Amino acid sequence: xxxxxxxxxxxxxxxxxxxxxxxxxxxxxxxxxxxxxxxxxxxxxxxxxxxxxxxxxxxxxxxxxxxxxxxxxxxxxxxxxxxxxxxxxxxxxxxxxxxxxxxxxxxxxxxxxxxxxxxxxxxxxxxxxxxxxxxxxxxxxxxxxxxxxxxxxxxxxxxxxxxxxxxxxxxxxxxxxxxxxxxxxxxxxxxxxxxxxxxxxxxxxxxxxxxxxxxxxxxxxxxxxxxxxxxxxx
Numbered sequence: 001x002x003x004x005x006x007x008x009x010x011x012x013x014x015x016x017x018x019x020x021x022x023x024x025x026x027x028x029x030x031x032x033x034x035x036x037x038x039x040x041x042x043x044x045x046x047x048x049x050x051x052x053x054x055x056x057x058x059x060x061x062x063x064x065x066x067x068x069x070x071x072x073x074x075x076x077x078x079x080x081x082x083x084x085x086x087x088x089x090x091x092x093x094x095x096x097x098x099x100x101x102x103x104x105x106x107x108x109x110x111x112x113x114x115x116x117x118x119x120x121x122x123x124x125x126x127x128x129x130x131x132x133x134x135x136x137x138x139x140x141x142x143x144x145x146x147x148x149x150x151x152x153x154x155x156x157x158x159x160x161x162x163x164x165x166x167x168x169x170x171x172x173x174x175x176x177x178x179x180x181x182x183x184x185x186x187x188x189x190x191x192x193x194x195x196x197x198x199x200x201x202x203x204x205x206x207x208x209x210x211x212x213x214x215x216x217x218x219x220x221x222x223x224x225x226x227x228x229x230x231x232x233x234x
Contacts, residue, residue: 013151015068018142023110025121025141031106032125036210043126043210044188045099050123051187052082053116056155059175064155066143069116072100073149079157116143130188130212186216 036043053071056064070076077083103118121139128135160166171181190209203219204211 015146016144018144019112021112022141023113028110028113028121029125032122035102036129040208040210041190044190046122047126047188048193049099050119053119058173060173066120067116068146069119070146070149070152076149076152114143114145116145117141126188130210188212
């Protein structure tokens with residue numbers, strides 16, 4: 001029997017109980033893969049959504065993370081890094097195009113499926129399908145959905161003197177090693193996301209945002225960089 005997450009932790013904000021019967025996660029995964037096939041960019045967008053949902057986790061006090069899927073609510077949904085997750089026009093908010101809405105039909109199809117489990121599984125599936133042959137990444141279901149974003153304000157972005165200190169501190173707070181944090185920098189990114197971080201072209205060698213490669217690091221380390229403004233003004 002698959003291990004199941006408990007819906008609440010004494011260090012976390014209260015959550016509804018886990019449903020007595022979990023959905024068929026293999027069927028959910030098939031629906032997610034169909035989204036990837038419909039548009040390869042969806043894989044990158046869903047990976048980004050999963051990361052933004054999970055990266056509030058703090059190993060220091062075990063708060064945050066994607067359990068509760070509070071990224072759907074203010075204040076988390078309004079943070080600069082998350083703007084556009086529910087918007088149609090990328091350029092209006094420098095964010096993703098209705099990423100949360102992509103998952104609505106799948107959520108409606110599986111009555112006991114939580115958004116929290118769906119967001120994590122969608123990102124996991126994108127990574128599994130991003131290499132050939134595909135990987136098998138363990139998934140543990142049982143998350144539940146919060147009714148609002150209460151408590152998220154304590155997990156908001158912190159202000160730092162510079163980006164180097166920010167990355168170093170955030171890595172420690174999340175309980176990641178330096179190598180793990182570096183690897184996360186190379187996650188799948190759609191062309192829009194690449195522009196949002198200031199890259200004018202695309203570092204995907206074959207133009208596909210659904211393939212997980214080391215091309216990001218090759219571009220980063222294989223070129224000489226000078227200060228300039230990108231197409232989006234960064």
